[in-house]
Amino acid sequence: MSDLLRVAGPVGSCIAAFAALAVTILVWRKSRLTARLEIVRGLHAELISEAAANDRHTLGSLHWQNREINPDGTERGEVMCAYFAMLWRFERLHAGRKVLLEGVNGRRDVALKMLDEQVYTHVAEYVCTFPVIKDKLTESNRDDTVFDGAYVKTFDQLRTSLAESFDDPEKKARLGAHTNNTEKCNCKCHEVSEKPPLPAQRLFGASA
Numbered sequence: 001m002s003d004l005l006r007v008a009g010p011v012g013s014c015i016a017a018f019a020a021l022a023v024t025i026l027v028w029r030k031s032r033l034t035a036r037l038e039i040v041r042g043l044h045a046e047l048i049s050e051a052a053a054n055d056r057h058t059l060g061s062l063h064w065q066n067r068e069i070n071p072d073g074t075e076r077g078e079v080m081c082a083y084f085a086m087l088w089r090f091e092r093l094h095a096g097r098k099v100l101l102e103g104v105n106g107r108r109d110v111a112l113k114m115l116d117e118q119v120y121t122h123v124a125e126y127v128c129t130f131p132v133i134k135d136k137l138t139e140s141n142r143d144d145t146v147f148d149g150a151y152v153k154t155f156d157q158l159r160t161s162l163a164e165s166f167d168d169p170e171k172k173a174r175l176g177a178h179t180n181n182t183e184k185c186n187c188k189c190h191e192v193s194e195k196p197p198l199p200a201q202r203l204f205g206a207s208a
């Protein structure tokens with residue numbers, strides 16, 4: 001009996017220690033997931049902020065109406081600002097998503113799955129928007145080059161990494177590179193005939 005008690009004591013302590021460790025790991029995992037979901041929330045919030053919605057409207061109007069940019073007035077400058085602001089938003093998304101991926105050794109956990117589902121439509125939309133808008137910016141003033149190389153490269157990395165995360169062939173296709181070839185681009189904007197620019201806007205208060 002005394003032998004049994006001598007063994008049972010340490011075994012009981014071991015079980016208690018393992019139970020405490022298991023609880024600690026569970027709590028740590030839960031708080032880590034909460035922190036990761038908070039990062040996801042912040043990254044997605046940036047894409048649906050009021051400023052992002054305004055920039056999307058500026059770029060989306062030109063994209064979906066297939067209209068030229070008026071080189072006179074303020075429109076070209078506004079489009080340029082919106083174009084870079086959106087590229088920089090995706091740059092931040094890419095950096096944040098990379099940190100989340102590295103935190104779980106490239107495995108897609110609940111947080112990454114949630115992020116990818118939330119940002120998929122945004123990224124897919126800009127696969128066509130960026131090159132189409134850049135063409136319009138270039139066409140409207142060939143003397144003012146659009147220097148966007150590094151940011152476009154980052155967007156391409158985001159697009160490629162996101163495409164690798166999905167099994168759905170349609171999603172993969174929509175995240176495929178834009179070739180400017182209407183047969184290969186999945187965006188319907190190429191079916192809209194090109195329209196002339198709107199008249200230049202007068203500055204508020206300027207005389208006629």
Ligand SMILES: [Zn+2]
Nearest residue numbers: 128178185187
């Ligand atoms: Zn396209």
Ligand SMILES: [Zn+2]
Nearest residue numbers: 128129187189
């Ligand atoms: Zn398009």
